[in-house]
Amino acid sequence: MKINAHRPPPCEGCTYYQAQERNIGACHRFPPSFAGDSSPIDFHHWKFPLVSANNWCGEFQAAALVGDLTGA
Numbered sequence: 001m002k003i004n005a006h007r008p009p010p011c012e013g014c015t016y017y018q019a020q021e022r023n024i025g026a027c028h029r030f031p032p033s034f035a036g037d038s039s040p041i042d043f044h045h046w047k048f049p050l051v052s053a054n055n056w057c058g059e060f061q062a063a064a065l066v067g068d069l070t071g072a
Protein backbone atom coordinates (compact mmCIF):
# COMPACT_ATOMS: atom_id res chain seq x y z
CA MET A 1 0.00 0.00 0.00
CA LYS A 2 1.35 3.41 -1.00
CA ILE A 3 1.12 6.41 1.33
CA ASN A 4 0.21 9.72 -0.30
CA ALA A 5 2.96 12.17 0.62
CA HIS A 6 0.73 15.11 -0.43
CA ARG A 7 -2.09 14.59 2.04
CA PRO A 8 -3.09 17.58 4.21
CA PRO A 9 -1.49 18.14 7.62
CA PRO A 10 -3.34 16.70 10.64
CA CYS A 11 -6.47 18.12 12.26
CA GLU A 12 -4.51 19.79 15.06
CA GLY A 13 -3.22 22.32 12.52
CA CYS A 14 -6.64 22.99 11.02
CA THR A 15 -8.63 26.15 11.63
CA TYR A 16 -11.77 24.04 12.25
CA TYR A 17 -10.19 21.96 15.02
CA GLN A 18 -11.06 22.79 18.64
CA ALA A 19 -9.00 20.78 21.14
CA GLN A 20 -11.03 19.22 23.95
CA GLU A 21 -8.70 16.78 25.65
CA ARG A 22 -5.39 15.14 24.86
CA ASN A 23 -5.31 14.23 21.15
CA ILE A 24 -9.09 14.65 20.76
CA GLY A 25 -10.96 17.65 19.46
CA ALA A 26 -14.17 18.74 17.78
CA CYS A 27 -14.33 19.49 14.07
CA HIS A 28 -16.28 22.70 13.41
CA ARG A 29 -16.12 22.56 9.63
CA PHE A 30 -19.90 22.05 9.47
CA PRO A 31 -22.80 22.70 11.86
CA PRO A 32 -23.34 20.14 14.61
CA SER A 33 -25.36 17.01 13.87
CA PHE A 34 -28.33 15.73 15.80
CA ALA A 35 -27.00 13.28 18.41
CA GLY A 36 -30.29 12.09 19.89
CA ASP A 37 -32.68 13.49 22.47
CA SER A 38 -32.12 11.03 25.31
CA SER A 39 -30.48 13.73 27.42
CA PRO A 40 -32.71 16.31 29.13
CA ILE A 41 -30.06 18.95 28.43
CA ASP A 42 -30.73 20.74 25.15
CA PHE A 43 -27.10 21.36 24.14
CA HIS A 44 -26.42 17.61 24.39
CA HIS A 45 -28.78 17.03 21.46
CA TRP A 46 -26.40 18.51 18.86
CA LYS A 47 -22.74 17.58 18.56
CA PHE A 48 -19.74 18.45 16.46
CA PRO A 49 -17.89 15.31 15.36
CA LEU A 50 -14.92 14.33 17.51
CA VAL A 51 -11.70 13.71 15.66
CA SER A 52 -8.20 12.65 16.59
CA ALA A 53 -5.60 15.43 16.51
CA ASN A 54 -3.63 13.22 14.13
CA ASN A 55 -6.51 12.61 11.73
CA TRP A 56 -7.07 14.63 8.56
CA CYS A 57 -9.56 15.19 5.77
CA GLY A 58 -9.87 16.95 2.45
CA GLU A 59 -11.57 19.98 4.07
CA PHE A 60 -8.37 20.97 5.88
CA GLN A 61 -7.70 24.70 6.16
CA ALA A 62 -4.47 25.81 7.79
CA ALA A 63 -5.06 27.62 11.05
CA ALA A 64 -3.95 31.25 10.89
CA LEU A 65 -0.87 32.05 12.86
CA VAL A 66 -1.70 34.70 15.42
CA GLY A 67 1.10 37.16 15.93
CA ASP A 68 1.88 39.32 18.91
CA LEU A 69 -0.26 42.44 18.39
CA THR A 70 1.17 44.27 21.37
CA GLY A 71 4.34 45.18 19.50
CA ALA A 72 6.37 44.12 22.55
Ligand code: SF4
Nearest residue numbers: 011014027029057059
Ligand atom coordinates in the same frame (compact mmCIF):
# COMPACT_ATOMS: atom_id res chain seq x y z
S1 SF4 B 1 -8.86 18.42 8.81
FE1 SF4 B 1 -11.01 17.98 8.34
S2 SF4 B 1 -11.76 16.67 10.01
FE2 SF4 B 1 -9.85 17.66 10.69
S3 SF4 B 1 -10.54 19.50 11.80
FE3 SF4 B 1 -10.09 20.09 9.67
S4 SF4 B 1 -12.03 19.96 8.61
FE4 SF4 B 1 -12.24 18.80 10.52
